[in-house]
Amino acid sequence: MDLTPSEAQRMLRHSAERFIAEHYDQAARRHAMQDPMGFKRENWRKLADLGWLGLPFPEEVGGFGGGPVEVAILMEEFGRGLATEPYLSTVLLAGTLIAECGTQEQQMVLLPAIINGERLLSFAHYESDARAGLSEIHTVAQADNQGWMLHGRKMAVLDAVSADVHMVSARLPDVQGAGLALFLVPKDAAGVRLRDAPRLGGGRVAELTFERTLLPPDARLGTGGDVLPAIEGVVDRAIAALCAEAAGMMRSMFDATLDYTKVRKQFDRPLAANQVIRHRLADMYVQCEEARAMAARAALPVGADSDSTQRSLAASGAKVKVGRCARNVAEQAVQLHGAMGVTDELDLGLYFKRLLVFEALFGSVDYHLQRHAKLFGNSRSE
Amino acid sequence: MSLSFTPDELRFRDEVRAFIAARLSPELRRASSLNVSFFSYPDIVTPWQRALHERGWVAPGWPQEHGGPGWTATQRWIFESECAAAGAPQLSPMGIKMVGPVLMRFGTSEQKKFYLPRILSGEDRWCQGYSEPGSGSDLASLKTRAVRHGDHYIVNGTKIWTTHAHFANRMFALVRTSDEPRQQDGISFLLIDMASPGITIRPITMISGDHDVNQVFFDGVEVPVTNLVGEEGRGWTCGKYLLEFERGGGINSPKLRHALEKVRELANSDLSCKAISHPEIATKLSDIELDVQTLEFLELRVLSALQRGENPGPVSSVLKLRASEIHQAISRVGVEMIGQNALVEERRRPLHALNDEPIIPEELLSVVARHLNGRANTIFGGSSEIQRDIIAKQVLGL
Numbered sequence: 001m002d003l004t005p006s007e008a009q010r011m012l013r014h015s016a017e018r019f020i021a022e023h024y025d026q027a028a029r030r031h032a033m034q035d036p037m038g039f040k041r042e043n044w045r046k047l048a049d050l051g052w053l054g055l056p057f058p059e060e061v062g063g064f065g066g067g068p069v070e071v072a073i074l075m076e077e078f079g080r081g082l083a084t085e086p087y088l089s090t091v092l093l094a095g096t097l098i099a100e101c102g103t104q105e106q107q108m109v110l111l112p113a114i115i116n117g118e119r120l121l122s123f124a125h126y127e128s129d130a131r132a133g134l135s136e137i138h139t140v141a142q143a144d145n146q147g148w149m150l151h152g153r154k155m156a157v158l159d160a161v162s163a164d165v166h167m168v169s170a171r172l173p174d175v176q177g178a179g180l181a182l183f184l185v186p187k188d189a190a191g192v193r194l195r196d197a198p199r200l201g202g203g204r205v206a207e208l209t210f211e212r213t214l215l216p217p218d219a220r221l222g223t224g225g226d227v228l229p230a231i232e233g234v235v236d237r238a239i240a241a242l243c244a245e246a247a248g249m250m251r252s253m254f255d256a257t258l259d260y261t262k263v264r265k266q267f268d269r270p271l272a273a274n275q276v277i278r279h280r281l282a283d284m285y286v287q288c289e290e291a292r293a294m295a296a297r298a299a300l301p302v303g304a305d306s307d308s309t310q311r312s313l314a315a316s317g318a319k320v321k322v323g324r325c326a327r328n329v330a331e332q333a334v335q336l337h338g339a340m341g342v343t344d345e346l347d348l349g350l351y352f353k354r355l356l357v358f359e360a361l362f363g364s365v366d367y368h369l370q371r372h373a374k375l376f377g378n379s380r381s382e
Numbered sequence: 383m384s385l386s387f388t389p390d391e392l393r394f395r396d397e398v399r400a401f402i403a404a405r406l407s408p409e410l411r412r413a414s415s416l417n418v419s420f421f422s423y424p425d426i427v428t429p430w431q432r433a434l435h436e437r438g439w440v441a442p443g444w445p446q447e448h449g450g451p452g453w454t455a456t457q458r459w460i461f462e463s464e465c466a467a468a469g470a471p472q473l474s475p476m477g478i479k480m481v482g483p484v485l486m487r488f489g490t491s492e493q494k495k496f497y498l499p500r501i502l503s504g505e506d507r508w509c510q511g512y513s514e515p516g517s518g519s520d521l522a523s524l525k526t527r528a529v530r531h532g533d534h535y536i537v538n539g540t541k542i543w544t545t546h547a548h549f550a551n552r553m554f555a556l557v558r559t560s561d562e563p564r565q566q567d568g569i570s571f572l573l574i575d576m577a578s579p580g581i582t583i584r585p586i587t588m589i590s591g592d593h594d595v596n597q598v599f600f601d602g603v604e605v606p607v608t609n610l611v612g613e614e615g616r617g618w619t620c621g622k623y624l625l626e627f628e629r630g631g632g633i634n635s636p637k638l639r640h641a642l643e644k645v646r647e648l649a650n651s652d653l654s655c656k657a658i659s660h661p662e663i664a665t666k667l668s669d670i671e672l673d674v675q676t677l678e679f680l681e682l683r684v685l686s687a688l689q690r691g692e693n694p695g696p697v698s699s700v701l702k703l704r705a706s707e708i709h710q711a712i713s714r715v716g717v718e719m720i721g722q723n724a725l726v727e728e729r730r731r732p733l734h735a736l737n738d739e740p741i742i743p744e745e746l747l748s749v750v751a752r753h754l755n756g757r758a759n760t761i762f763g764g765s766s767e768i769q770r771d772i773i774a775k776q777v778l779g780l
């Protein structure tokens with residue numbers, strides 16, 4: 001066991017920190033929020049130039065062969081700066097699914113285009129509440145002689161408006177024994193309706209409906225078989241990455257609060273001179289450290305060779321722990337800023353909202369606590 | 383002591399219900415249920431206040447001589463509960479619950495005669511000018527100055543977080559009229575006409591996108607000396623009296639109960655994928671129900687004390703503290719219930735006037751916005767930290 005970051009990991013953190021410091025100040029964030037895509041395309045090109053869009057992909061397709069630890073480093077810094085680029089959608093969800101399930105040809109065509117920043121993808125999976133779990137899918141794809149016909153509705157699709165291709169999960173009623181399949185749907189395919197809205201705290205989110213959407217035979221990702229286990233794996237790893245991002249956001253909120261309470265004076269002394277405030281700051285600090293530790297831990301055993309129970313336990317465990325810490329840090333940060341904390345004039349509110357998004361994404365604290373308990377019971381009895 | 387209603391009280395309840403059924407239109411009810419800020423917008427409040435005014439029911443807590451209905455504490459309770467349960471718009475407390483009682487206690491007879499009827503009719507809309515950029519929790523450090531010039535004060539300075547200053551035509555303000563060794567001693571309570579030359583209003587946007595609060599600047603604003611309430615330099619007494627009413631004189635639990643009912647409805651509906659079927663959601667709702675019951679009983683006791691002619695006193699801090707925390711717990715569980723639907727942000731207002739179809743139902747848009755706005759509950763009207771200080775000092779003698 002060795003928990004010291006490698007030289008390469010240290011360098012990655014260093015350049016990520018620098019990139020965020022240079023590109024994500026308050027003005028840039030507000031600017032990105034005004035953009036109809038929810039982020040600045042030139043930033044995406046810069047991420048490509050830095051090689052980060054290829055971070056988790058194998059070297060054979062032009063990637064960097066990085067793992068969850070590298071992803072966590074990057075995501076934590078994205079969180080600190082409140083970046084809204086569709087890294088989660090394009091790289092960590094859709095991209096990783098292509099790398100894992102795609103045919104040779106799909107990989108060779110799509111992954112380089114993702115890595116060099118030319119193509120953006122969304123991951124359109126959830127149809128109802130995330131509490132229902134990942135298998136609750138009613139969208140159907142019917143095989144017809146020209147290919148597939150897609151029918152259904154997806155909710156809370158992150159970054160759909162900027163995506164060139166939507167990766168859409170569906171059931172195959174006509175195919176014996178098949179569970180879920182994934183389809184690559186070009187944004188301008190006939191019968192695709194997109195209704196886009198601002199996402200809480202920055203970025204975009206949409207509802208996607210498919211009405212008799214015709215797709216060619218090779219629109220299906222891979223060559224067959226149920227993709228649910230792959231989706232579960234990718235989502236678990238995405239959760240670990242989101243936990244790192246949340247830890248970054250928490251840290252930014254904490255730093256801002258520490259600075260503010262040292263400077264803001266009431267009753268002739270800084271707020272931070274009051275013992276109750278000091279203790280609260282100390283607790284927030286503890287929670288930031290806990291969140292960071294849990295996020296880092298979740299990145300470790302989720303490598304390809306660990307079994308799926310361990311991986312899911314780590315992801316759910318982190319979602320619970322980081323979710324709880326995040327809630328408290330976010331709420332206290334706003335509270336300690338007083339009325340300033342509930343205005344749009346500071347970015348604190350944006351962080352607050354993005355942490356709400358974190359909590360709501362891919363299942364709540366309660367959902368993951370129950371999932372953890374179930375898996376924990378199972379794995380102990382093994 | 384008894385918790386059940388007498389036949390007379392039941393008859394009164396039916397009378398209130400009949401009134402609400404007749405006067406609270408479905409449109410008004412809907413608009414009010416989609417109102418996500420603490421105060422309803424004038425277009426929602428005005429018709430309702432007019433209806434109440436015609437019936438003499440605008441100010442349940444006021445004595446009859448000033449236009450109150452002369453109700454018992456129980457009747458007030460029944461009225462507030464029925465209004466809340468029906469989802470009626472909330473009248474602005476600034477006039478009725480805040481400056482009104484101060485004027486009755488400290489105002490001159492001219493002030494009472496002029497202002498009180500205008501509060502009841504809704505002709506005057508008040509805002510509260512207490513906080514300043516440098517003076518929030520430590521209100522006594524306020525710096526906005528009023529210097530006497532003949533029969534006027536000249537006011538210079540700035541107030542901040544002034545709720546609905548942009549809708550108000552009058553402000554009650556605490557201003558510094560002299561520098562005394564004890565900061566509280568140089569403060570006076572002034573009534574300011576918002577149309578006076580020299581006043582500018584800067585809107586402040588909340589994290590939800592709502593425009594509720596403002597910064598107000600005073601640049602040589604003339605205020606007649608007749609607008610001083612109480613004695614010059616003794617404004618702190620008026621201010622504190624008002625805060626006691628702001629915190630404790632109100633009846634919060636019926637509104638909280640209504641908010642909890644709405645969340646429970648949501649939990650039972652498809653909008654939340656029947657969240658109630660998940661045990662953790664069901665037990666959270668029970669937890670909050672017990673908190674509401676507890677607050678309810680505390681409030682009923684205070685109400686009985688008020689009925690006997692007593693002030694709310696420091697127990698108002700207990701009520702304020704708990705009501706604001708319960709409010710946040712309710713809005714929080716709402717957000718938890720709607721899962722990933724919480725990702726959508728709608729900043730346009732008012733929600734009831736949006737005419738394009740949002741990507742999630744409007745009820746869900748209001749759940750998130752209410753949660754965001756609700757963070758302010760433990761900050762305004764004296765933050766939770768300050769309430770705890772008051773309890774420690776004034777109740778526990780620490």
Ligand SMILES: Cc1cc2nc3c(=O)[nH]c(=O)nc-3n(C[C@H](O)[C@H](O)[C@H](O)COP(=O)(O)OP(=O)(O)OC[C@H]3O[C@@H](n4cnc5c(N)ncnc54)[C@H](O)[C@@H]3O)c2cc1C
Pocket residue numbers: 264266267271274276277335336337338339340342509510511512513517518519520542543544545546594595758761762763764765766767768
């Ligand atoms: C939505 C909203 C509406 C408002 N409407 C009005 C209005 O209409 N009129 C008006 O005059 N004001 C209004 N206010 C202002 C409100 O009264 C103040 O925000 C409040 O008094 C707190 O002051 P502050 O925001 O300056 O916070 P600060 O006083 O700077 O406090 C910041 C944090 O430090 C804590 N703190 C401060 N002092 C201490 C201490 N000694 N010990 C421990 N903790 C401490 C506070 O509790 C808070 O958590 C409104 C505020 C909000 C948010």
